[in-house]
Amino acid sequence: MxxxxxxxxxxxxxxxxxxxxxxxxxxxxxxxxxxxxxxxxxxxxxxxxxxxxxxxxxxxxxxxxxxxxxxxxxxxxxxxxxxxxxxxxxxxxxxxxxxxxxxxDANAAAIGEMAIGSARRFRNFVFVTLGTGIGGGVVINGELYEGFTGSAGEIGHLPVATGKKRLCNCGLYDCHERYASATGLVYSAEEMRKGKKTILNDIELNAKNIFDAAKAGDEVALAAVDFMVEKMAIALSTVAATINPEAFVIGGGVSKAGDFLLTKIRRKFQELCFMELRGTEFVLASLGNDAGIYGAAYEIRKRMEA
Ligand SMILES: [Zn+2]
Missing domain, CATH: 3.30.420.40 (ATPase, nucleotide binding domain)
Known part of the structure; x- marks a missing residue:
């Protein structure tokens, strides 16, 4: 075979x-x-x-x-x-x-989601991977857009604050991923829980636990999640105004927070984005850790058919 x-x-x-x-x-x-x-x-x-x-x-x-x-x-x-x-x-x-x-790799995951995942009905979308950092992939007219230096889709490094509050691994300050990745969320929760009455003082601080606490109605956890979502909405509204995609497809470990997270992002995005962009869809990725291998293989099949 x-x-x-x-x-x-x-x-x-x-x-x-x-x-x-x-x-x-x-x-x-x-x-x-x-x-x-x-x-x-x-x-x-x-x-x-x-x-x-x-x-x-x-x-x-x-x-x-x-x-x-x-x-x-x-x-x-x-x-x-x-x-x-x-x-x-x-x-x-x-x-x-x-x-x-x-x-x-984030581009491969984007292509994988388009090939057989939840981006199948889109030809223009931005894949966002929310993990310990934030990565992204841009697909335009069904084709990957890599950019001049291969850095298209590096949406984890869009600045979302001023004042040099949080140093990023990339050397810049206040990048999107310092606030809206799992690492960023934990950092915010750590600061916000001090001196407060919250479940967050009794549990191990990780993204899953913070989301579970927020879903259970813990106010400090909710504030940490909302802060994360606000930063993400700032970044994504910037991306949307630049390329006007049909959708954002959200994957990575933090996306396991599911509709709870998606609903919040959609709402905040609609509040911040340019009016004509309010209809931009937000969907959860569906291939998990396999998205990359599917995308890499799809790129080969596409070239075999060409
Ligand atoms: Zn950065």
Whole structure:
């Protein structure tokens, strides 16, 4: 049988999916070896692919990586220890004649949601991944938009405050993800609970617990969530006014807060955005951690059909 691989390289594990056409037939993962600036990452992937091929014919490999990518060249991926890596070229040299494609991981997840997830009915949307940080992917007319330096969709680093209150990993202050990621929410809750009568003083502070407390009506937890939502609505209304998407598709670990979170974001967004943008839809992503491998594989199928 002919097969393609969809691969999602993360800082701790590499997810590998084997597909027959659009059907995921096998899914596994290997540990990410970040020693020696991640030089073993591709060799490890090649070894695993050989093992998983099992006599099938390899037609293509799509890969998502945690860093900006322009035309198949990774422009630095800190989590992997990578500087500039000509990833598509490396793949092509190892497997001459097959179709290869390397894209940013949040972009791969966006494409995955469009291929078989909750973004199926959209051609213009922005995928937002809410985890320990915030990432994004921009899809315009059904195509990924990577931007001039591969940084389109870096919506975690839109400034949402002034006054240098919170330093971001990127070196800037008051980025969106310092307020609206799981990390940002915990930071806010930590500050807000001091000297207050709240469940937050009796539980471990993490995004899930804060949301559970907010859902149960704890006022301090609600204030922390509302503060997060306000910052997110500021960022997304800016994005919406720039590209006027049909929808925002919200994924990542924090999106498990579900409709409770979505309803709040939608309401705050409608309050802050330009009038003609109020109809922008907000939907939850549906593929979870598999979105990246589906998206990477879809990029290959699309090129095979072209
Ligand atoms: Zn930042």
């Amino acid at each position: 002919n097969c393609i691989f969809g691969i999602d390289i993360g800082g701790t594990e590499i997810k590998i999916g084997k597909f027959y056409q659009d059907k995921l037939v096998l899914k596994t993962s290997i540990r990410t070896d970040v020693s020696n600036n991640g030089v073993n990452i591709f060799p490890d992937i090649f070894t695993k692919i050989e093992e998983l091929l099992d006599g099938d014919q390899l037609l293509g490999i799509g890969v998502g990586v945690p860093g900006p990518v322009v035309k198949g060249v990774v422009r630095g991926a800190q989590n992997l220890g990578w500087g500039n890596v000509e990833a598509e070229k490396l793949l092509q040299e190892h497997y001459p004649g097959i179709i290869v494609r390397v894209i940013n």
